[in-house]
Amino acid sequence: MPAPHVELARAAVPNEMGHVVLAFAERVLAPRDLAGLRERLWLGRTYLYVTPGPRLIERALEGFPPEVRALCARCPFHRYDARGGGGFWPDGNEIWLAAGVETYEGLRQVRLSACHELFHFVCWNHPRYRADEGRGFARLRSVVAESRALVDAFPRYRDWVTGSFLRQGDHANVVEYFADIPTNFRDAHQLPPPIAAHFAPLIDGSPFPSEFDTALADGGNDLAAFQRSLAPA
Ligand SMILES: [Zn+2]
Known part of the structure; x- marks a missing residue:
């Protein structure tokens, strides 16, 4: 899928007013009434609030280590005219996120999606995570496999893997x-230790494990094998 390429223009003052309205509606309306409001707003293709990309980067990464925030501050982050969807496009090295995520999925969800x-x-x-991607995520695959026997001692992680992640079928890839993982686990202690050590530099700024950069055989690209290694032993 090609990247969307037209940035949605928003006037600052109505956008800020829409933010107040949306936050208030989320707080006071019952779920049914909020759903009804969303359907009426969509008839007019209305976006109450669209967080400007640079501000959304800051909000989405609140509490993450300074190194992660500094890296991501460089990310071109665009909003475009659509109710939902978006993604990261490696060829342009940029993110496009639908303008409707705040209004139609909520102010909490937009931070998680971002x-x-x-x-x-x-x-x-x-550089270090990109190097692992370059070898087929060999280290990530190995820490996942190593963690398989430990998963039952980490119930929040186990329930997320089995009840949420693996249910996505083909989308449940490495x-x-x-x-x-960093989006859903802000506390590395909720992860099996080998997985925690792999992601902790991103989650809480811990140092990289000493073996992080050592060579490993290429991870291969077998989706079924990856999914089997995630399922509790
Ligand atoms: Zn994704």
Whole structure:
């Protein structure tokens, strides 16, 4: 899929007013009434609030280590005219996120969606993680396999893997796994230790494990094998 390429223009003052309205509506309306409001707004293709890209990067990465925030501050982050969707496009090294995510999925969800896409950017632009991607995610695959027997001691992670991640079928691949872990696990202690050590530099600024950069055989590209290695032993 080609990247969208037309940035949605927003006037600052109505956008800020829309932010107040949206935050208020999310707080006071019952879920049914909020869903009804969203359907009426969509009849007019209305976006109450669209966070400008640079501000969304800051909000999505609140609490992440300074190195991660500094890297992502360089990411071109665009908003475009659509109700939902978006992604990271490696060829342009940029993120496009639909303008409707705040209005139609919520102010919390937009930060999570942005965070996920930003960790695709990290994977592609951080030299050490990019090197692992270059060898087929060999180290990431090996820490996942090593963790398999430990998963039952980490119930939040286990439930996320089995109840959420693996349910995505073909989408449950190693690239998506990479972006999902820092987005969904802000406390590395909720992860099996080998996986925690791999992601901790991104989650809480811990140092890289000493063996992080050592050569490993290429990870191959077998989706079924990756998914089997994720399932609790
Ligand atoms: Zn993704």
